[in-house]
Amino acid sequence: MNTMNPSISAKADRRDQGAEIPVPQDKPEDTVIEEGKTVGKPFVNDPKFKLRNVNVSYGSDRAIKNISIDIGKHEVISFIGPSGCGKSTFLRCLNRMNDSIQICRVEGQLMLDDEDIYHSKRDVVELRARVGMVFQKPNPFPKSIYDNVAYGPRIHGLANRKSDLDEIVENSLRKAGLWEEAKDRLDAIATGMSGGQQQRLCIARAIAVSPEVILMDEPCSALDPIATARIEELIADMSKSYTIVIVTHSMQQAARVSDRTAYFHLGHLVEVNETNKIFTSPQHELTESYITGRFG
Amino acid sequence: MTDQRSQAEIVRKSLKRRYRKERRFRLYGMLAIFIALASLVTLFADIISKGHTGFVKTTITLDVNLDSELMYLEDPTDADQRSMADFVAPIVAALQEQLPEVDGAGEKRELGRLLGTYAASEISDVLINNPELLDTTQTIEFLAHDRVSVYVKHAGNPRYSIKLSEQQQRWVDELLEKGVIDTSFNDVLFSRGDSREPANAGVLGAIVGSLLTMLVTLAISFPVGIAAAVYLEEFAPENKLTDFIEVNINNLAAVPSIIFGLLGLAVFIGLFGMPRSVPVVGGLVLALMTLPTIIISSRAAIKSVPPSIREAAEGVGASKMQVVLHHVIPLAMPGMLTGSIIGMAQALGETAPLLLIGMVAFIVDVPGGFFDSATVLPVQIYLWASSSEQGFVELASAAIMVLLTFMISMNALAIWLRKRLERRW
Structure with missing residues (x-):
């Protein structure tokens, strides 16, 4: 058996041992990942985000290790990977949501439309108006449905008249597929809605400030399958007008909604490729063992 | 098989013991509550029986x-x-x-x-x-x-x-x-107001004095306390100085109130030359005493605002200031108000620091303003209880009932406000 020989990679190891070897003995952690090396197709022409050699650390813990990737215009890209692999951390760098964590340090080149996201003179408020975010747990404000959607436009001064604001609210709710359900109870408190409705409201709230990019951090993990299906339809619709980056634990979801998929592992970006390629013929053995359910 | 059976036997035996222990534990708890309630009832019965006349x-x-x-x-x-x-x-x-x-x-x-x-x-x-x-x-x-x-x-x-x-x-x-x-x-x-003659003595002077003092206390400690809490919780950098301030605020909450009286005497009366026995100085001293309570409870209230709400606001591009003003403070308000009212109720019942700044004087006139000599309810009770005339004994008990009524209404207000403003998320 080759297990005695450390010089042979885990992938070769597994192939040699064949199917009889039980899953727990397969230790993908032993696989050596070369830092900054990503297989597949991480770069695109004319990207929305150009991210090069990104490192993120919390104190002395390195959460993101030398990642380089492009995110295309009007592309839906999903980040997958086991828990703690850094995909959410990386997502939050894209609109600087990590800023509020004092010990968090972000290094590398992060460009949105060729402008440095982390430039010292960069205004975070303006950035977040362009790069909206939807969170894992639906988090509507404990206010009315109308006020939830109108909040963003109000603070950015996007509407000068009440009628303009009404229009923004209606359009946003329509795009989020919530208008029919919500139009008769715009004054009702948002936290009284179902989880799926709340999450669509959060999407409407993000859309209301007309962002260019929408970041979604496991948007369906707290929802039932029917609500999930509605959100996924919504993502498909929205992909025409927005760039969407979605972090998900569900590989089926990644397969259904995204154009490209990126696989993260322990802070490394292991593989990026067109979604169908990732799920049918992964190039890296870690990607393969993750999507076949060997760990994660 | 026998092993399993004997194990079950052991478990059954230990179960009995566990239940006995549990019953005993429950009994202790009930006993404690009974003792507390009994002493409370005795106290009230005593005060009411002495004071109703x-x-x-x-x-x-x-x-x-x-x-x-x-x-x-x-x-x-x-x-x-x-x-x-x-x-x-x-x-x-x-x-x-x-x-x-x-x-x-x-x-x-x-x-x-x-x-x-x-x-x-x-x-x-x-x-x-x-x-x-x-x-x-x-x-x-x-x-x-x-x-x-x-x-x-x-x-x-x-x-x-x-x-x-x-x-x-x-x-x-x-x-x-x-x-x-x-x-x-x-x-x-x-x-x-007060009088040398029990038949002629009233608590109106003390009630008005207490109200004026509480107004000063509220006007100072509420905004300052909440501003301090918001700054410490939301804006202060995490460094040694912040830690030092935090530790000191927690310590201040435990400082005996008479020390605040000494401070008031030395600073407000001694250094700033403010008059003695006036509600302004009393209110300032009580505000200093109440501040730590308000800061600590307000910080707890701010901490309990779910981070998801902050993230939601930041996510649509709200600035730090907007997050705090539009979301954090409104959501933390019930907790802040509750803490403040409880702090105020404490201040309302405080005697020791006021003795030191001269609010213990015999004052007949009902105070007309913040700079009139005044006394407050608890001090009035203290004065009457230590008086030798028989008529003052029942007056002291009656004044205690008045004070208790104020405190119970303040606490009820705190509960009502919390119920009223509490929002679910």
Whole structure:
């Protein structure tokens, strides 16, 4: 058996041992990942985000290790990977949501439309108006449905008249597929809605400030399958007008909604490729063992 | 198989023991609650049984002939004449009408001692306000002397000693029968300030003093406390200085209140030269004392605002300031208000620091402003409880009831506000 020989990679190891070897003995952690090396197709022409050699650390813990990737215009890209692999951390760098964590340090080149996201003179408020975010747990404000959607436009001064604001609210709710359900109870408190409705409201709230990019951090993990299906339809619709980056634990979801998929592992970006390629013929053995359910 | 059975046996045995332990534990808990409730009930019963008579006043109602000759008074508007006049004579004459057997100067003097100290000034007040009533007969209600009051309310109570002579007691009995002496609700208690005479003493001065002091306390400690809490929780960098401030705020909450009194004496009165015994200084001292409580509870309230709400606001591009003003403070408000009201209730019951800044003085007038000499409810209770006159004992208990009513209403307000403003997320 080759297990005695450390010089042979885990992938070769597994192939040699064949199917009889039980899953727990397969230790993908032993696989050596070369830092900054990503297989597949991480770069695109004319990207929305150009991210090069990104490192993120919390104190002395390195959460993101030398990642380089492009995110295309009007592309839906999903980040997958086991828990703690850094995909959410990386997502939050894209609109600087990590800023509020004092010990968090972000290094590398992060460009949105060729402008440095982390430039010292960069205004975070303006950035977040362009790069909206939807969170894992639906988090509507404990206010009315109308006020939830109108909040963003109000603070950015996007509407000068009440009628303009009404229009923004209606359009946003329509795009989020919530208008029919919500139009008769715009004054009702948002936290009284179902989880799926709340999450669509959060999407409407993000859309209301007309962002260019929408970041979604496991948007369906707290929802039932029917609500999930509605959100996924919504993502498909929205992909025409927005760039969407979605972090998900569900590989089926990644397969259904995204154009490209990126696989993260322990802070490394292991593989990026067109979604169908990732799920049918992964190039890296870690990607393969993750999507076949060997760990994660 | 046997192994399993014997194991089950062991578990069953241990179960019994566990249940016994649980029952015992529950019993201890119930016992503790019972003791607490019993002492509370005893305390309340004691205060109410002693104090309820404080809400009753004893009055003598007489048809008084305001005879100018008897009083040696021709012009009631003339202050010189008034100071020489004998206002007691017509009252004694009216009493004598009710008790025809009274005769001689000695007995008359004894009869006059049934009247409260301020009976004469009641007549003089009537005449000052209505000089045309001179030489007419008016029905006037006088406060009876404390001795009469004690006799009427507490005859036969071993805790009180009756200080009336047997003759006086006979007179009082007779007047009671005729309805001249009567008891009614003690409105004096709520309409006057302190007095040397228990029958004439009220808590209004102390209530107004307490309200003025609390206003100053609230106006300073609420905004400062909340601003400090918001800054420490939301904006302060995490460094040694912030830690140092935090530790000190927590320490301040545990500093004995009398130390704050000393501080007030040294700084506000000594250094800034502010007057003694005034609500402003009292309010400042109590504000310092309440600040740590408000800061600590407000910080807890801010901490309990779910981070998801902050993220949501930041996610649509709200600035730090907007996140705090639009979301964090409104959501933390119920907790902040509750903490503040509880802090205020503490301040309302505080005595020690106020003694040091001179709010313990004997003050008759109801304070009219923040810079008038004043006392507060708990200090008034302290003053009355340490007084030697019998009438003040029940007044002290009555004042305790008034104070407790204020505190219970404040705590009820805190609960109501929390219920009202609490929002679910």
